[in-house]
Amino acid sequence: MKYSHKLSDAVHILAFIEINQGGNLSSQTIASSIESNPSLIRRMMSELSQAGLITTQAGKSSPKLSRSAKDISLLDIYQIIEGSTPILHVDDATNPDCVIGANIQDTLTKAYEQVQNAANNEMHKISLQSIIDGILLRSSQSN
Numbered sequence: 113m114k115y116s117h118k119l120s121d122a123v124h125i126l127a128f129i130e131i132n133q134g135g136n137l138s139s140q141t142i143a144s145s146i147e148s149n150p151s152l153i154r155r156m157m158s159e160l161s162q163a164g165l166i167t168t169q170a171g172k173s174s175p176k177l178s179r180s181a182k183d184i185s186l187l188d189i190y191q192i193i194e195g196s197t198p199i200l201h202v203d204d205a206t207n208p209d210c211v212i213g214a215n216i217q218d219t220l221t222k223a224y225e226q227v228q229n230a231a232n233n234e235m236h237k238i239s240l241q242s243i244i245d246g247i248l249l250r251s252s253q254s255n
Contacts, residue, residue: 138173187235
């Protein structure tokens with residue numbers, strides 16, 4: 113199974129911007145922190161900017177959060193980055209001549225919707241600020 117890192121990369125970008133205000137916020141520097149490609153970081157920052165989570169100025173490496181980190185939820189970020197893509201996916205290639213294959217899709221879809229709703233509710237409770245606070249706390253404990 114292939115996992116998407118886009119949500120964690122987007123959170124990384126936002127946390128990096130907030131924690132390093134006044135520092136080097138170039139896509140190259142952020143990409144180095146994520147161990148990614150600067151063009152991918154620019155593309156993701158463009159999505160975050162278009163969605164209104166960050167403000168940027170052409171030709172300047174000085175992005176800023178457009179609102180307080182405590183007012184940005186993990187769900188906000190998830191919906192921008194993943195859109196309406198669900199967390200879990202039903203295999204739609206099952207045998208319709210099998211009692212399980214013919215009925216598992218609808219049954220799992222309902223179960224997966226419950227999981228998605230629960231995940232959305234939990235992600236809504238988690239602020240970017242709480243993630244930043246966790247990063248800074250762990251950093252201070254390791255020093």
